[in-house]
Amino acid sequence: MKPRATKLALGPLLYYWAREQVFDFYRAVAGSAADIVYLGEVVCSRRHELRAPDWLAIARALAAAGKEVVLSTQALIESESDLKALRRLVANGEFIVEANDVGAVHLLAGTAPFIAGPHLNIYNSATLELFRELGAQRWVPPLEMPRAMLSALLQETTAPPATEVFAYGRMPLAFSARCFTARRFNLQKDGCEFRCLEYPDGMLLSTGEGRPFLVLNGIQTHSAAVCNLLPFLPELRELGVQVLRVSPQAQHTIEILDEFRTCIEDATRAASAMQRLAPLMPGAACDGYWRARPGIEAAGTAS
Template sequence: MKKMPQLALGPIQYYWSKQKIEDFYHQVAKTDVDIVYLGEVVCSKRRIMRNDDWMRIGEQMQEQGKTVILSTLTLLEAASELSALKKTCSHSPFLIEANDIATVQILHELGKPFVSGPSVNIYNSRSLQKLGEKGLIRWTLPVELSVTELAEFQRNRPDIIETEIFAWGRLPLAYSARCFSARAENLQKDDCQFCCQKYPDGLLLSTREDEAFLCINGIQTQSARTVNLLGEMDQFVELGVDVLRISPQSEHTIDIIERFSSVLKQPQSADRFNSELEEWMPDMACNGYWNGDAGMENCIKSPAHTGTGHD
């Protein structure tokens, strides 16, 4: 029998209040999620949670039998950010998720294994192999790649490296030096007043004909649409995907985890959750990248087309 993927909860991309974060993980502890990513990945100015707070939540998660991974910043610019990162990497009792090559280098120098998030650019097997030599034990497929590329990767990947797929959430698409949340409020980044905190699912950017297009989250730009790959479970199992990542949103994350978990237990049941899952999205659904199209497209598959073509 083929192995079913594990379920992971990605790092919170937004800037929530401390109370909301504490309450959120209190709920998460009760779910079936196997892996929990903790920590700030977008902006070094977001310091409402101190290192100790993350450590404490991590320990609580571990007590509930979850595997804890500490996520790190995606864009590292200042020397101060780099030294804070080094400290985190040296002292963390948890496995670390690298979101920049700097973190890969630091962990390699420390002789610690690591996993990589979706913003570490691994587009071919030779890159994966090379990072494996540096200590990579699990990688995340870049969100813009499709099932065709995944299948090719899975054919050649080293046995020791697991594969993770970004399966639910608004897609992280871009990072900048500029804070677009501050720009929207006419504030300077250096005096941002943490305005991103007002938008627990990011700030919608629409076209001039009111089509929801992107989502502003500080220096990060996300898709307005939410990717949902729950319906691809057959292919995940067939291709030997090890972990599915759900990216947290301000509401219904626990419900979404439960639906994923239920499909993992009973793979035929995905379709019946579609309408409620779509209701829980902050905007519409998309799955274009997975199908090799523009990321924003949403292709609704007929049940006849579930094979990978690589069997």
């Protein structure tokens, strides 16, 4: 049996962009190669360039353009106002929700199907089956999960939901209560002056030797290297991965989606696509996690 064609998803916007830039971006996404688009503020509740009704308006426009739209929940939920926003999102009644916190699963379970996001820590079949029973119709493995582990997990799982893998982008590695962008300017989070607006791809953090290492994105810490699984599309498909996630960046996201689409249709074009992608990426490529190596490593480099 021929496996179903792999779908392309555009992950939620992780950075803080000016309002018009966000609207322009999603107008372009409407005509892009993405099949699925995740929307909403997932990082910081202080970011307010777009309010909930703005996101819903974008969601409707993308749905009208034929995209499957998912509303993503904030990953770190601390306060009653965070919970209020979460409840409103869960009850939107129009679009499926990506749960990025167990609190979101609690509110969704038994009421609506949902997507189990990459921050739910699903590492084994018992947990995946539990979330499936509660309504997960698709799931995203933790970013650090290697190919071999994902393969074993899917073999051990009874009727697994569809699998989506984070295939391209700087990886969200950690969350904190502290805002590291504000800290850089000796500001407190509550008086952050929204400095992350000035860094549409986050703030680069380098080692004392000048090696790009991490990226500060408010309360989130990203890899400076860009996860790129484009060379692994045949094995992703063989594993039964149905959806590949591309994470938005300030420039070239639409072209990157195009390159993934090209290679989904013809994997022999991966080598030339990687060459075209290199100048479009905000950092060096990495794929270590997929190969059960430190995540920072890229294929072909010595450990």
